[in-house]
Amino acid sequence: MKLTYLTITALIGLYTTSCSSPTGKDKDSTTQQDTSEANSYDNDSLLNLVQKQTFQYFWDGAEPNSGLSRERIHLDGDYPQNDQNVVTIGGSGFGLMSILIGIHNNYITKDEGRAHIKRSLNFLDSVDRFKGAWSHWYFGDTGKAKAFSQNDDGGDIVETAFMAEALICIREFYKDGTEMDKEIAAKADTLWRGIDWNFYRNGKDLLYWHWSPKHGWGMNHAIQGFDECMIAYIMAASSPTYPIPASTYHKGWARSGAIKSTTEKYGIPTILKHNAKEGEIGPLFWAHYSFLGLNPKGLSDQYANYEDVVTNHTKINIAYANANPKNFKGYGANKGWGWTASYSTNGYNAHHPDNDPTGVISPTAALSSMPYTPKESLQFMHYLKDSIGDKIFGKYGFYDAYSESENWFPQRYLAIDQGPIVVMIQNYKDAFIWNLFMQAPDVQEGLKKLGFSSRYIKE
Numbered sequence: 001m002k003l004t005y006l007t008i009t010a011l012i013g014l015y016t017t018s019c020s021s022p023t024g025k026d027k028d029s030t031t032q033q034d035t036s037e038a039n040s041y042d043n044d045s046l047l048n049l050v051q052k053q054t055f056q057y058f059w060d061g062a063e064p065n066s067g068l069s070r071e072r073i074h075l076d077g078d079y080p081q082n083d084q085n086v087v088t089i090g091g092s093g094f095g096l097m098s099i100l101i102g103i104h105n106n107y108i109t110k111d112e113g114r115a116h117i118k119r120s121l122n123f124l125d126s127v128d129r130f131k132g133a134w135s136h137w138y139f140g141d142t143g144k145a146k147a148f149s150q151n152d153d154g155g156d157i158v159e160t161a162f163m164a165e166a167l168i169c170i171r172e173f174y175k176d177g178t179e180m181d182k183e184i185a186a187k188a189d190t191l192w193r194g195i196d197w198n199f200y201r202n203g204k205d206l207l208y209w210h211w212s213p214k215h216g217w218g219m220n221h222a223i224q225g226f227d228e229c230m231i232a233y234i235m236a237a238s239s240p241t242y243p244i245p246a247s248t249y250h251k252g253w254a255r256s257g258a259i260k261s262t263t264e265k266y267g268i269p270t271i272l273k274h275n276a277k278e279g280e281i282g283p284l285f286w287a288h289y290s291f292l293g294l295n296p297k298g299l300s301d302q303y304a305n306y307e308d309v310v311t312n313h314t315k316i317n318i319a320y321a322n323a324n325p326k327n328f329k330g331y332g333a334n335k336g337w338g339w340t341a342s343y344s345t346n347g348y349n350a351h352h353p354d355n356d357p358t359g360v361i362s363p364t365a366a367l368s369s370m371p372y373t374p375k376e377s378l379q380f381m382h383y384l385k386d387s388i389g390d391k392i393f394g395k396y397g398f399y400d401a402y403s404e405s406e407n408w409f410p411q412r413y414l415a416i417d418q419g420p421i422v423v424m425i426q427n428y429k430d431a432f433i434w435n436l437f438m439q440a441p442d443v444q445e446g447l448k449k450l451g452f453s454s455r456y457i458k459e
Helices: 005-015 040-055 089-104 110-126 157-174 179-193 230-238 246-253 306-323 363-367 374-391 415-430 432-438 441-449
Strands: 072-074 086-088 137-139 341-344 347-350 412-414
Touching (some): 040 089, 040 374, 040 415, 089 110, 089 415, 089 432, 110 157, 110 179, 157 179, 157 230, 341 415, 363 415, 412 415, 415 432, 432 441
Antiparallel strands (some): 072 412, 086 137, 341 347
16 A cells, blocks of 8 residues: 555654754755755655654664664564564664654653663663673673674674764763753763773774674774774774874775775766775765764865765765666666665675665665755655555654565664664754764864864864
């Protein structure tokens, strides 16, 4: 059954209260482009519905003991790994930003939001940490770390960086409030200051992703650009307690300048070399995770203008959808597009234009690109609503992935895919999370240290 405008109106009455609008106050003028081709009322209603219902993943769907985000929610109740109580640190970072958005948009009260965030911060403070970093996964009901793989049972500095984005936003949101607010800000700041970023250099001029008390540096995964991990270097350079030197960013992440690229796809410059096979680009979450807090608009360093990097990455996905070389059903700029890591017909897959075996589209890819390509992202949202409807839209918004070619519509969600939808829709509306993160003095100092320019940076 299609999700008709009548259904939309009914759902809005059930699920929304007073939501921010793309025409609301405190708009960042750089976050919107002309979308006059579509009806503004319908755009606003649909944006608000999708954002509010996706927010419920992190509110109604949160693991109750920790308040953090479940790694996955399967509406069919089937959990082959018996992991329905496992929380994800990176996805919980996205979730905590979503809770701030819930307060901002009056989805929940200030008291409700404060209590939820306080419970989450207390849980983060109580669990085992590894030189200040959190593990990728924890059992939310017991607080015990869960190994991600055989040798990955300790600290994960990238997942920790996604959480650190949220901690900075929480601190900035609460720091000038009531005494209870200031206590939350102080707790978030203490957790942020406790992360030993410098340790994760392993004595070298680059960051390493994992460290374990049992296996040491056994994963041996150096973090080098370009992929989703840029925020780890930004956070590490911004730390007031355990900072890395600027040389680690330039020699490690930027590969002493080799990160720059002249590669084009569909005539669109990639600008930076993606951590993929030569001539390929990565999944679209690379354009999202680091930039939930870090505003790419007007952000540049000696290697790139990051607004161009993420926008071009998105436009390459759109160009691929239009080309549709394998003739998959439902592809096109005004239909379905967007490839990222998500559930797939063959398990879990990091989809991208050069890795698209069965026509699987992940809604988060296009929806989380809303600030970069609002016209095409809105068209995609309307396409899902008008052409697929109830097959793809459920309790916590659009399901994680689908394939029209395979008639495959699983009713399953992943935190790391739902979170960017909530945050990036809000950044499109009024730059709320971008403004919180970018106003932080330590972040600004870190960006200056690494040679970035941005309108946010104060001299």
